[in-house]
Amino acid sequence: QKEVEQNSGPLSVxxxxxxxxxxxxxxxxxxxxxxxxxxxxxSPELIMSIYSNGDKEDGRFTAQLNKASQxxxxxxxxxxxxxxxxxxxxxxxxxxxxxxGAGTRLFVKA
Amino acid sequence: xxxxTQSPKYLFRKEGQNVTLSCEQNLNHDAMYWYRQDPGxxxxxxxxxxIVNDFQKGDIAEGYSVSREKKESFPLTVxxxxxxxxxxxxxxxxxxxxxxxxxxxxxxxxxxxx
Numbered sequence: 001q002k003e004v005e006q007n008s009g010p011l012s013v014x015x016x017x018x019x020x021x022x023x024x025x026x027x028x029x030x031x032x033x034x035x036x037x038x039x040x041x042x043s044p045e046l047i048m049s050i051y052s053n054g055d056k057e058d059g060r061f062t063a064q065l066n067k068a069s070q071x072x073x074x075x076x077x078x079x080x081x082x083x084x085x086x087x088x089x090x091x092x093x094x095x096x097x098x099x100x101g102a103g104t105r106l107f108v109k110a
Numbered sequence: 111x112x113x114x115t116q117s118p119k120y121l122f123r124k125e126g127q128n129v130t131l132s133c134e135q136n137l138n139h140d141a142m143y144w145y146r147q148d149p150g151x152x153x154x155x156x157x158x159x160x161i162v163n164d165f166q167k168g169d170i171a172e173g174y175s176v177s178r179e180k181k182e183s184f185p186l187t188v189x190x191x192x193x194x195x196x197x198x199x200x201x202x203x204x205x206x207x208x209x210x211x212x213x214x215x216x217x218x219x220x221x222x223x224x
Contacts, residue, residue, distance in 0.1 A: 004152065008150070032211075034212065034213075042217070042218070043200055043215040043216060043217050043218045044153075044200070044215050045215070046212055046213070046214060049212050088152065088153070092211075098155075098213060099152075100145075100152035100153040101152050102150060102151050102152045103152065
């Protein structure tokens with residue numbers, strides 16, 4: 001069974017701090033990795049995608065990929081209360097073969 | 111505005127009843143997907159379609175049916191054979207099914223059995 005594992009949390013960080021979210025995947029042939037943000041009762045929103053080893057930065061978000069370790073992470077700098085949500089990690093070998101993790105709940109305390 | 115529209119937002123089903131969830135997109139995406147989300151669990155793929163008039167079963171297709179008669183539309187029917195249908199249903203689309211195809215979601219339909 002191909003899986004994507006995330007710590008369910010909750011992860012609690014103070015406002016202004018860096019939030020670090022982690023994810024591991026089991027399928028070594030996975031080529032594409034995505035981070036989605038999901039607010040309670042809402043649908044997932046794509047915030048980052050990463051395809052190559054290393055870091056990818058977009059505003060306050062940095063995605064990190066290490067294919068040798070089968071590890072993906074998302075860093076949120078200067079965390080804001082509005083960042084409080086569940087973050088879903090996903091890995092794909094092809095467009096339809098996307099496996100989602102159960103998500104990590106993040107709370108940013110004002 | 112381009113996007114994916116799901117309707118209704120909330121749906122109540124009686125025991126033994128079939129219900130259909132609507133999903134329409136105007137993004138000109140070839141691929142469309144249906145996922146189910148249960149509390150504390152990841153998204154599970156029900157069905158996907160890569161092209162009009164073609165669709166494939168996902169991991170949990172039993173008790174569900176779909177059609178893809180138009181590129182823009184991918185309705186999901188939850189049949190009476192689905193014994194535990196209460197869940198949050200999410201429709202998504204992507205440009206294609208290539209490696210770097212990012213999926214975008216509609217706002218979801220919350221289905222409850224009454």
